[in-house]
Amino acid sequence: MVVSEPVFIGVDIGGTKIAAGVVNAHGKIREKTRAPMLSQASGEEAFAQVRRVVDSIMPDGPRRGPRFYIGVSCPGPLDPRRGVIINPPNLPCWRDFPLAQRISETWSLPAVIDNDANAAALAEAVWGAGAGFSSVFYVTIGTGIGTGLVFDGRIYHGRTGAAGEGGHVSIDYNGPLCGCGKRGCIEALASGPALAARARRRLAEKGESTKIIELAGGNPEAITGQIVGDAYRQGDAVATELLAETADYLAIWLGNVIDMIEPDVVIFGGGMGELLSGWFDRIREKLPAWSINSRCKEIPIVRARYHEDSGIAGGAAVCLHEEMNDR
Ligand SMILES: [Zn+2]
Incomplete structure (x- = not known):
């Protein structure tokens, strides 16, 4: 049959x-x-x-x-x-x-x-970049930061279905206010709008010459995470520093995640996840400072298979x- x-x-x-x-x-x-x-x-x-x-x-x-x-x-x-x-x-x-x-x-x-x-x-755990791994930590970075945990092919939902809100795990109680009401959530530091806000603040403080403001048509309010990404791809020094800082925030945050669940693989998706793929090595190098796991650097950090x-x-x-x- x-x-x-x-x-x-x-x-x-x-x-x-x-x-x-x-x-x-x-x-x-x-x-x-x-x-x-x-x-x-x-x-x-x-x-x-x-x-x-x-x-x-x-x-x-x-x-x-x-x-x-x-x-x-x-x-x-x-x-x-x-x-x-x-x-x-x-x-x-x-x-x-x-x-x-x-x-x-x-x-x-x-x-x-x-x-x-x-x-x-x-989808990533069963068909994509996480296929073959039993525990998968997925993060998508775009206008917000969303996360999902999959253990043995099943989403971990928690008691009421609200688990996996990793974007709202704080790494700084004095940090910027997040849309959720908490301070220093990784979403408020490393999402696209957070990157744009950091770029704006930095330009207001230092007034450096950078492609970021040029690509934003001279208007700081028009800066987006995507514009910072475009400036980085054109070799702009300020944009590169802003992305390095983003990678460092993510390393601190991932250190917490690894100490909590020690996944077999970490998958980055979303527009910003794609942009940050050039920084995975830096994130991995910085992990030992933020994780007690002596083997944290062995955990693969990879790009998602599915994009849009x-x-x-x-x-x-x-x-x-x-x-x-x-x-
Ligand atoms: Zn939050």
């Missing part, structure tokens, strides 16, 4: 866009689509948009043969066990919205949701738990 492989519809819902893709059992994205997310609309209008996007990618005809699953990667807070979107700041359309149940009813298919960093972590498709792959990956239960 030939057992057909499952097919996953991975849905990536963000504050401004929805992407969806058909993903096979090996994490390969067959086809994909994207559309604006109506996050400011009513809950029903936003759900209708999700419905249009998923319908546009759902294979035609009766779904005989392979078993289909729909998985959603979405900003938190959400409750992955009940499949409920709680109150994400980026998705004001949904408050206590039972997204998994609504999806499941709409297409008569099993549906699962998880937060974007957890979902991307699982991490949400689609993540949505697909969160179906895996469900799929295993069905076997």
Whole structure:
């Protein structure tokens, strides 16, 4: 008897866009689509948009043969066990919205949701840069810092589903105020906006000549993390120093992570994660100063496999738990 492989519809819902893709059992994205997310609309209008996007990618005809699953990667807070979107700041359309149940009813298919960093972590752990490792620590750095922990192919959710908020682990109680209300979170020091803020402060204090201000059209307010990254790629000394500082913050933070969970691999994703890949050696060299683990430098620090498709792959990956239960 030939057992057909499952097919996953991975849905990536963000504050401004929805992407969806058909993903096979090996994490390969067959086809994909994207559309604006109506996050400011009513809950029903936003759900209708999700419905249009998923319908546009759902294979035609009766779904005989392979078993289909729909998985959603979405900003938190959400409750992955009940499949409920709680109150994400980026998705004001949904408050206590039972997204998994609504999806499941709409297409008569099993549906699962998880937060974007957890979902991307699982995709990397099973199909990507973490394949073959039993414990995976994933970090995505962009406008924020998200993290996910995967142990033996399962996301570690904690007691209520709120575990894995590594971006809000503080390394300095006198540090800059984070959006979450705490001080010195790694997100407030090493995310794209944090890098831009440090660049602005430094230029105001020292007034050095740098490509950063040139690329920002002379307007300090227009500086972004991406502009600092572009200046670094053009060999700018100030941008290079700002990125070295970012790498040092990350080394302190990773030292804490390693002392707590000693993962088999650390994976960096997101736009800034990609930018920082040239600094992985420096981070590794600095680790022993911030970890009591005598073998901390052995832990591989690698780039993520999935880039802009991490949400689609993540949505697909969160179906895996469900799929295993069905076997
Ligand atoms: Zn924070």
